[in-house]
Amino acid sequence: MSNYTVEKMEQIQQLLDGAVKVGKLAELEAQEAEKNASISENVVDLLKETQITRLLLPKKYGGPQIDLKTFAKIIRTVSYYNVSAGWLTYLFPLHNTLPSYLPPKSRDEVVNQGGLICDVFAPVGKAERDGDGFRISGTYNFASGVLFSDWVGLGVVMEHPDSDRPEFCMPIIPISEVTVVKNWDTFGLRGTGSNQVIADNVYVPLDRILRLEVMDSTRRPPEKDYDTEYPFYHVPFFSAFYIGFANIALGGAERALAEFKQLTEKRVRLMDNTRESESPRSQRVIAEATTEFRTAEALMEKYIQMLENYENENERTPGPAEFFAIRTKIIKSCVDIVVRLLLTLGGAALYKGGPIELILRDLISVGTHKTSLYEDSVASYGKELFGFNGETLG
Structure with a gap:
């Protein structure tokens, strides 16, 4: 070694x-x-x-x-x-x-500043040409971690000067040039602080605007002399970028299983004085839930393998809808596992602040993210399997 x-x-x-x-x-x-x-x-x-x-x-x-x-x-x-x-x-x-997909000068500017970066991909803003750059305006929700960030990327559909059509882009803007509104008051994922950002006619130079569609299709930075070992330069950008949501769900579900086992080992049902760990009811639940969890783990391993082998000429090239479907299946399975565990534990698991109650609220919230919607993913994947455009970025 x-x-x-x-x-x-x-x-x-x-x-x-x-x-x-x-x-x-x-x-x-x-x-x-x-x-x-x-x-x-x-x-x-x-x-x-x-x-x-x-x-x-x-x-x-x-x-x-x-x-x-x-x-x-x-x-x-x-x-x-x-x-x-x-x-x-x-x-x-x-x-x-x-910043790894920005021109080197702007990349150095953002990275060397040293601050954290947040973003909102939803292209709800507007971009108007102003000299060598653009003016960005829009109201964006769900900027996770914005209270601790120095930069924010905001999605827009704009006419980039190097394109012959409007395309999906993301200007990178200093937080000091936008307004942050604390409006995060939600059912779950409360600790993410995913507040609102308002950009009002903010000037952004052209070389600090990411061309997201180009990044996804080329899988390369804008310069020819680049670090060939950088993992994100060899995978479809969006499918790799979204890798975390399913792993968040796996972590939460794994903890819920551990909590269920601990609570069930100590539990005695008052109605029949049965120790629950000795009951076929809970034994069946934990067995089936654990098996479902192992299946979700295996799907995640497959997802990573598909990314790692994406540029291997001997491998089948998966479409973006397949990545989408696998990712959302993992999340749905994890949510279903935690729902079943809570229903089996009964009313004692409902108290606010309990581990499983908090995990369930958070995982349901993970499942509501635009890139985690199961019904959208299977509709998209079905199209792709029949040779149609799945109409998803990954």
Whole structure:
């Protein structure tokens, strides 16, 4: 084994150990995060201290530049302890991939500033040409982690000067140039602090505008001399970008299973004085739920393999709807698992702040994300299987 491999393994273990620390701190502060509709600065500081926020930066900027499988494991580890913290453990480092597709000058500007990045992909804004750049306006909801970010990417459909048609783009804007409205008051994922952002005629230079459709189709940065080892340069952008949602769900469901086992081992039913762990009822539930969970895990492994092999000429090239369908199936399975566990435990599991109650609210909320909608995904995949355009980005 080479020294590089040993060093890399040690580095990965340090990141995983850091993920456990982040998760445990977020779990300790979970009720405070529920009340404040945001994780604390303590958790964000620990994400930075453990280098988790930098783990997907290109290595030229000093980041560990880890592989997709390790990234997935880190997300799942934090989510086991707290789903909202897992959400931001996913999004903060993920958004550091965005500058990797900017021209080198703007990439250096954003990365070297050192701040965190949030985004809203929904193209609800408008872009108007102004000299060598564009003026961006729009009201955007669901900017996760915006209270701790220095930059925000905002989706627009615009006429880029290098295109002959309107295309999906994302200007990268300093937070200081937009207005943040604290409007996050939701059923679940409360700790993500996914507040509103308003851009009012904000000027953005052309070289700080990401061409998202081009990024997805070419899988490359705008320059010819690029880091060929950077994992996001060899996979369809959106399918790779959305990898975290299913891993958040896996982490939450895994914790729910552990909680169910612990609670059931101690439980005695008053009606028949039966120890529940000895009852075929709960034995059947935990067996079926665990089997369903293992199936979801295997689907996630398949998803990562499909990404890793995407440019292998000997492999079948999956379409974006297939990625979409696998991802949402994992999330749906995890939600179904937790619903069944709560229904089996009965009324005692309903008290607000209990682990399974919180996990269920958070996982249902994960399932409502635009890229997690199961009914949309299977409709799209069915089209793709019959040779039609699935009409999804991934």
